[in-house]
Every structure is written in C-alpha cells, then in structure tokens.
Amino acid sequence: MLDLAIIGGGPAGLSAGLYATRGGLKEVVMFEKGMPGGQITSSSEIENYPGVATVMDGISFMTPWSEQCMRFGLKHEMITVTKVSKNEDKTFTISLEDGSSKQAKAVIVCTGSRPKRAGFKGENEFFGKGVSTCATCDGFFYKNKEVAVLGGGDSALEEALYLANICSKIYLIHRRDSFRAAPSTVEKVKQNEKIELVTNAVVDEVYGDASGVLGVKVKLQDNSIRDLAVPGIFTFVGLDVQNEILKQDDGSFLCELSETGQVVVDLKMRTNVEGLFVAGDLRIDAPKQVISAAADGAVAALSTISYIESLH
Numbered sequence: 001m002l003d004l005a006i007i008g009g010g011p012a013g014l015s016a017g018l019y020a021t022r023g024g025l026k027e028v029v030m031f032e033k034g035m036p037g038g039q040i041t042s043s044s045e046i047e048n049y050p051g052v053a054t055v056m057d058g059i060s061f062m063t064p065w066s067e068q069c070m071r072f073g074l075k076h077e078m079i080t081v082t083k084v085s086k087n088e089d090k091t092f093t094i095s096l097e098d099g100s101s102k103q104a105k106a107v108i109v110c111t112g113s114r115p116k117r118a119g120f121k122g123e124n125e126f127f128g129k130g131v132s133t134c135a136t137c138d139g140f141f142y143k144n145k146e147v148a149v150l151g152g153g154d155s156a157l158e159e160a161l162y163l164a165n166i167c168s169k170i171y172l173i174h175r176r177d178s179f180r181a182a183p184s185t186v187e188k189v190k191q192n193e194k195i196e197l198v199t200n201a202v203v204d205e206v207y208g209d210a211s212g213v214l215g216v217k218v219k220l221q222d223n224s225i226r227d228l229a230v231p232g233i234f235t236f237v238g239l240d241v242q243n244e245i246l247k248q249d250d251g252s253f254l255c256e257l258s259e260t261g262q263v264v265v266d267l268k269m270r271t272n273v274e275g276l277f278v279a280g281d282l283r284i285d286a287p288k289q290v291i292s293a294a295a296d297g298a299v300a301a302l303s304t305i306s307y308i309e310s311l312h
C-alpha cells in the first residue's frame with residue numbers, strides 16, 4: 001500500500017513529490033507516462049520563474065527538479081494511469097495501462113493540460129508531418145525556411161520569437177488584431193523584422209503530399225484566400241485539461257468538476273473526495289504558470305501529510 005500516489009510529473013507533481021518525501025511520507029510514487037518535467041519542457045525559454053534569472057529552455061529548467069525529488073526518495077514509475085477510483089475502506093485504486101493496479105492511502109492528481117487542436121482542414125492528416133505544437137522539438141527542421149505560427153496567446157508569440165532565431169520568416173496568423181499575450185512579448189514580436197503579422201485571419205486549410213505540408217491557405221477578413229507556401233505550421237491555440245483518469249465506469253467523475261472540466265478544489269487543494277487532492281493546471285482557476293503549479297503541489301503535499309496523520 002502506497003502512502004501517496006502522485007499522478008503526473010510536471011511542476012505540480014514534482015513539487016508535491018519533493019514536499020511529501022521530505023515531509024516524511026515513505027511510500028510515495030509519481031506515475032508519469034513520459035520523462036518528468038511536464039508541458040514546460042516543450043517551451044523554448046522560461047524567464048518568469050522568480051529567482052532564476054538565467055533564461056533557459058524548458059528541459060534544462062526542469063531537469064534539476066526531478067533529481068532533487070529522487071534524492072529524498074520519490075519513486076518514478078513511467079506508465080500511463082488510466083483511472084483513479086475510491087474503495088470502501090477509504091483507500092484508492094490506481095489503474096495502470098498494462099492492466100495492473102496499485103493501492104494508495106491518498107492521491108494527488110497533477111495531470112495538467114495538453115495543446116488543443118485548432119480544427120482546420122488537414123490538421124490531423126499532417127500532424128507530425130508539418131503541423132506541430134512544439135517549436136523546441138521541431139523548429140530545427142525548418143532552419144532558414146519560412147513557417148507559419150497560429151495563435152495570439154503567450155505560447156504563440158513566445159514561440160514565434162524563438163522560431164525567428166532559426167527560420168528565415170514567420171507568418172504569425174491570428175484571428176483578431178489584438179493579442180492576449182503579455183504586452184512586453186507583443187512589443188518584441190512587433191519589433192521583430194522576421195515576423196509578419198497576418199491578423200483577422202483564420203487557417204482555411206493546410207495542404208501537402210506524402211512528403212508533408214506544402215502550404216497553408218489563410219482566409220482573410222474580406223473572405224479572400226492568401227496562400228502561404230510554407231513547409232510547416234506551429235499551432236498554439238490553447239490547452240485542454242487532462243481529467244480523463246477521474247472518469248468512473250458509469251461515466252460520472254470521481255470528484256466535482258467545473259463546467260470547463262477543471263477540478264474544484266479549496267485553498268488546501270482538497271477536492272470534495274477525502275484523500276483526493278488536485279494541483280496545477282488541472283485545478284479550477286489555475287493561472288497556468290509554472291510557479292503556481294509548483295506552489296499547488298507543495299500545498300497539496302502538506303495537506304496530504306495532515307490527512308494521512310488523521311487516519312491513525
């Protein structure tokens with residue numbers, strides 16, 4: 001029987017792991033389907049984590065986080081969790097993709113969010129063959145080539161700036177003419193000579209052949225179509241929370257969710273199910289920042305320690 005199962009190894013899960021193990025819990029396992037680090041590892045740079053003045057890419061930034069947790073005894077099982085359910089004896093069952101399961105006294109779910117699909121024609125067909133959601137991973141394939149970036153938030157603008165260092169030109173396509181990204185980032189984009197803003201515009205179609213994407217057709221405000229002959233498009237159109245593991249066999253969710261699928265928690269990261277905590281991007285009103293996810297993880301771990309003590 002585990003003291004604590006942490007599901008997800010992004011900033012929230014790793015901070016929860018650090019605080020839980022350092023706080024004295026003995027059997028703590030973090031179930032993370034990939035390498036620990038979370039979605040920030042797909043970011044080309046992070047510059048807003050207090051105390052870390054050096055701007056670095058997401059992988060370099062997150063590497064010490066797991067090393068630090070493992071030193072205090074956190075175990076990482078690299079596997080996908082398929083379901084979390086509660087048993088009559090107050091324990092939880094963590095179902096795993098290989099058909100096995102683990103029992104735990106408490107659970108912190110930190111499964112975060114994943115990039116949304118934009119919904120244009122050709123997006124699914126060419127995903128991984130010219131359509132990408134990760135500039136750090138795929139930007140290098142477009143060295144000295146022209147590419148398109150879709151979106152008007154922090155991710156789209158920051159990644160457009162990153163790609164401008166590699167590619168010859170960036171077409172930044174956005175459906176409005178104002179951006180929701182931080183004003184300082186918007187200013188940097190506007191100053192960048194390699195970035196052309198294509199605003200009040202939507203992607204009509206991405207086309208190509210067996211070799212991959214050959215171009216992007218963009219519908220402009222006057223309904224005319226502009227054909228951009230680019231071999232790649234990076235889409236950053238927001239995030240979907242990953243709450244699927246909370247779904248029970250009868251279709252209901254284990255705990256209370258908001259209308260948009262985020263988990264309702266209190267200030268101690270407690271859900272409405274005793275012993276079940278949620279931290280990071282998955283929780284209601286999450287600011288979707290590394291610092292807030294990390295703080296949530298620490299709070300959830302401290303709440304878990306109190307909960308487990310209350311069981312004795």
Ligand code: FAD
Binds near residue numbers: 037113290
């Ligand atoms: P995540 O980081 O999403 O981690 C969730 C983890 O859970 C993942 O590793 C996933 O593999 C794992 N997981 C999910 N489901 C399962 C399952 N069923 N079984 C096992 N494992 C599972 N924030 C900033 O503060 N500054 C920035 O500069 C910044 N830049 C960003 C740039 C980009 C491109 C993106 C996408 C985000 C950026 N963010 C930034 C936001 C920040 O990355 C997130 O707010 C933060 O990572 C959320 O942390 P989390 O731990 O809640 O979830």
Ligand code: NAP
Binds near residue numbers: 151175180236
């Ligand atoms: P986001 O803030 O939700 O922005 C998504 C963008 O995509 C918006 O501009 C939106 O347009 C556009 N969009 C949505 N659906 C679309 C569609 N179907 N077709 C075309 N365009 C579409 O997403 P994000 O930029 O990924 O950021 C997610 C969260 O992470 C945010 O809270 C953000 O602040 C945070 N983040 C922070 C940093 C940082 O702190 N440096 C960096 C990256 C991300 P509209 O504007 O018209 O709605």
